[in-house]
Amino acid sequence: MSAEWTGVHDGLASTINSGSISKYTSTNALDDDNDTGSTHEDRINGIIYEAIAEEDNEEQGAHSMTEAPVFFNYHEFSETYYADIDNLDEMREHDEDHGIVITHFPNVYSPRYSDRYARTRIVRVPRRFEESLSYPCFSTVLPGSEPAAISSNLDKASFIPRGYYDGQFFGYSSVSPLSSHLSSEDFEEIVSHINLLSAKSYSVYTWYNFLDMFLGFLTLGIWTQFFSYACDASFLEVERYIEEVNNSMKFKQNDIRIISPKKSAYLSLDFELPKPHI
Structure with a gap:
């Protein structure tokens, strides 16, 4: 002892x-x-x-x-080997303080050599797994405003091209070109509603599930055999809402649209927007 x-x-x-x-x-x-x-x-x-x-x-x-991790957009990454804006033909190494952040990506939802592919880019909004694991929940924070986002005193809250990499322009911070088309309030409102519809779609306590179980029991499994591919209409509400947003005046004027999360397997909520220029 x-x-x-x-x-x-x-x-x-x-x-x-x-x-x-x-x-x-x-x-x-x-x-x-x-x-x-x-x-x-x-x-x-x-x-x-x-x-x-x-x-x-x-x-x-x-x-x-035991401290909780701080959230950031895990789709983005930093690059220090790029060409400066004033000399696009010369690639050179930069220090970490002047590294650019890759915040937008090729439009994989369009054919490789199509006009849409050439003039548009994709901004990926990450999942928030700490919010819920029972249904897809996306970040309601405009990319670049996350708690652990890479910030720049020069760029502040705006997307300002600072470097040229892989044929595209990028800035010093996590702020993406999406901030030039949507405000934080509009973005939060849209994604929050998508999350709400997603939670409703994945809820097990719905009339359709109870009806499905009842008919399966009543028909001794025949219902399940012949209607196994039937789905609750609430799953389609997310698609309808995204289509409604894409057809809105704001999205039409800014030439942006939300890609159906089914195409990304609900791993991210992708926004298509015009390629940034200087």
């Missing part, structure tokens, strides 16, 4: 078990007769304070490990 030692040194109260002290006595040589510059009590006090300091460090380390 390990005993505990409680002491007060310079107003500091501390409790250390004998196991902590014994760990240090083996390395600090309490019985070192050659050390005449300090007393036995001084050496004991030094060992105790060292043990206290290590326990404090361990507690701080455990606390930091």
Whole structure:
């Protein structure tokens, strides 16, 4: 059984078990007769304070490990090898403080050599898995405004082309070209409603599910065999709403549209928008 030692040194109260002290006595040589510059009590006090300091460090380390992660758009990435705006033909390395952030991507929903592919790009809105795992839930924060987004004092909250990479223009921050077409309020309203419809579609407590189970039981499974591909109409509400938004005046005027999340397997909510220029 390990005993505990409680002491007060310079107003500091501390409790250390004998196991902590014994760990240090083996390395600090309490019985070192050659050390005449300090007393036995001084050496004991030094060992105790060292043990206290290590326990404090361990507690701080455990606390930091339990801190919640900060959300960011995991689709984006940083690049330091690119061409400057004033010299598009010369690719060169830059320091990390002047790295560009790849925030928009090729339009994989259009044929490779089509006109739409050439003039449009895709901004990917990530899933928020910490919000719910029972239904697809997308981030309601306009890309570039996430808590852990890469920021730039030069760009602030606007998308400003700073570098040329892979035939496209990118800025110093996580702000995407989508911010030039939608406000944070409009974006949040649209995505929040999509999340609401998605939650409704994936709910197990719906009239269709109860009817499906009842008819399956009543027909001894025949209903399930012949109507296994039937789906609740609520699944189509997300598609109808996206179509409604795409046909709105704001989206038509800005030449942007939301891609059906079915095409991305609900892994992201993708916005198609015009390719940025300088």
